[in-house]
Amino acid sequence: MFSKKLLMIWLVLLTLFSIVYSYQQELTTDPSEASSLAKDAYIFAYPMLENYRTMYVEAVSPGNFNTFKHVKTLFGPESKTVVRPNNDTIYSTAWLDLKTEPIVITLPEIPDRYFSLQLVDMYTHNFAYAGTRTTGSGSVKVMVACPYWEGEIPSGIDYVFYSEGNYVYCVVRMAINSEKLGDLQRVFEIQHQCSLQTLSKYTGTLSPEPIQTQNFPSFDQTIADSVGFIRYFNFLLGQLRIHPSETALIQSFSKIGVGPDKSFDEAELSEPVREAIKSALVEARQEIFHPGTAMGSITNGWSLPGRIFGNRDRMQDRYLIRAAAAHLGLYGNDLEEAYYPSCFFDSDGEILDASKYNYYISFSKEQLPPVDPKGFWSITMYDENQFMVENALNRYSIGDRSDLTYNEDGSLMLYLQNESPGQSKESNWLPAPDGKFTMTMRIYIPLQEGLDPLYCPPVVRKAGAIE
The missing domain is CATH 2.60.40.1610 (Domain of unknown function DUF1254)
Known part of the structure; x- marks a missing residue:
């Protein structure tokens, strides 16, 4: 009997040891492999982390779900x-x-x-x-x-x-x-x-028994920027259904401790692996923060954003674009809903500066923004700090809902300057700061012809130097 008890204890201990050993074996000991996996995992997780940061502040912390x-x-x-x-x-x-x-x-x-x-x-x-x-x-x-x-x-x-x-x-x-x-x-x-x-x-029926999420992890940006991002990632993966197309990818990340609702202790990773992951996160952030032309193109001084937001079908496998878009600004619209080209340079390739020049933008009838009749377009003025510009007219944007004056041939001239262009032209004046400025055009419900190829507004030209 005694020997049987010892045998049972030995078998239990052996089983537990095997489970622990097997779990540890899942974690890579190869710094090169860890670096590659961590970089891909962080790029995949980055928009989810940004979303959770916002949700934690706006809903989790104040307990403010399901309320407009x-x-x-x-x-x-x-x-x-x-x-x-x-x-x-x-x-x-x-x-x-x-x-x-x-x-x-x-x-x-x-x-x-x-x-x-x-x-x-x-x-x-x-x-x-x-x-x-x-x-x-x-x-x-x-x-x-x-x-x-x-x-x-x-x-x-x-x-x-x-x-x-x-x-x-x-x-x-x-x-x-x-x-x-x-x-x-x-x-x-x-x-x-x-x-x-x-x-x-x-x-009007009986409410079901509430299902509570246990222990929302407090969001700490320092942790999210470190190896500890895996803790947040694992929690978030546990709150969704992993898409079949990404099951193998998520499973591959398990070698650095990633998994739905999986507990994570970075101490279980070897020091060389931890250091490799830290370096990989630096590389990943560089790519996310500086995606280059992947986000769009610049034509005639206008930055034309590409399809950087969308549904799963559109964003499938475009993980770097999705991450860079989240860094640029969460919750952007699909291009079919709204298109936002922004202007930073004039026809000479110079930075816009209303303390030195007056400017204008001239639309022929054919160059007017391609907008569906159910939508609208506008141009908003910003100073060098990217905020709206105080002015005597209290006019911060101008567009097709403004009381604009069109020419007989259907063309349109807009004046972009600090001082009034004269009373007869003020209907078409978008006041600029006494200094550097940029602008963003917004087209809500653009026509398909404005999306393929992307519509580019006319170039901004100097009207004359400020004396």
């Missing part, structure tokens, strides 16, 4: 929290927690202006849209579900969108005309009619 946050002000020169803001649209945002049950989003009929609902998953894919371009101007009810939900779709739901993860970022944009009296109040009224509710509340 309506922006009640229009961006202007006093707005310094975000660079290159726009004053064309007002935002309503929400973080959706889909673990327990789907969320139903209701938007009212909005026939008098452009609007869109953008849904972004944990990978930062734009996995669904509703609104003017995609579903029309009528009222719409959409249900958003996690990948594991298999319930019955109730009546009254117009569209069902499935996310690949448990959490979704929701953005509603509504056009506003800052030059139209009372338009801001009209947008507030529309916002009040937008709603979020759980599926059980929508159907």
Whole structure:
């Protein structure tokens, strides 16, 4: 009997030892292999980390899921929290927690202006849209579900969108005309009619037992920039369904400790491997922060962004582009929804500077921005710090909703300068700072002809030196 007990204990210990040994064997001891895997893993994870950082601040820490946050002000020169803001649209945002049950989003009929609902998953894919371009101007009810939900779709739901993860970022944009009296109040009224509710509340049925996410890891940028990024990565992988096309890739990362909900202790990695991973992260960030022409091209002084945001099909295998786009600015639109060329140089290739020159941009009728009648276009002025410019007209952007004066042949001249071009031309004047400046054109619902090839606005030219 005693010998049998010893044998059983020995077998248990042997089994435990084998499991531990097997787990350790999964971790590479080759610094070169670790470097390659870590670089690829970090580039893959980077947009997910940026998304989680934002979600942690806006939803996890304050406990603010499944509630619309309506922006009640229009961006202007006093707005310094975000660079290159726009004053064309007002935002309503929400973080959706889909673990327990789907969320139903209701938007009212909005026939008098452009609007869109953008849904972004944990990978930062734009996995669904509703609104003017995609579903029309009528009222719409959409249900958003996690990948594991298999319930019955109730009546009254117009569209069902499935996310690949448990959490979704929701953005509603509504056009506003800052030059139209009372338009801001009209947008507030529309916002009040937008709603979020759980599926059980929508159907009037008993709520399911809540499924809580245990221990959201506190976000620390220092950890996210180190080998410790793997802890966040593993947590996030545990909150989504890994796509079949990426299963093998994620499994390959297991050699450095990556896996859904997998505990991670960097001390289990050898010191040479840890150092190799640290160096790989530096290389990865260099590529993410300096992607070169992969993000677009420069023509006639205008930077023309390529297709750097989109759904899974569009972004499949484009991990560096996805990461660089997240660094440039999270939650950008698909090109079909909005196209944003920006101007940095004039026709001589020189930096724009309204303390030295007056400028103009001349559109022939054929060169006007290619915009769908349901959309609109604008140009916003920024100073050298990428903020809007205070001016006597309180005009920070100009576009097809402005009271512009066109020439008889349908052409258009816009004046870009610090001082007024004269009363007869002020309708077409976009005030510039007394110094360096840049501009961004925004085309909401561009025509297909403006996307292939990409539309390039006319070059900005000097009108004369400032005396």
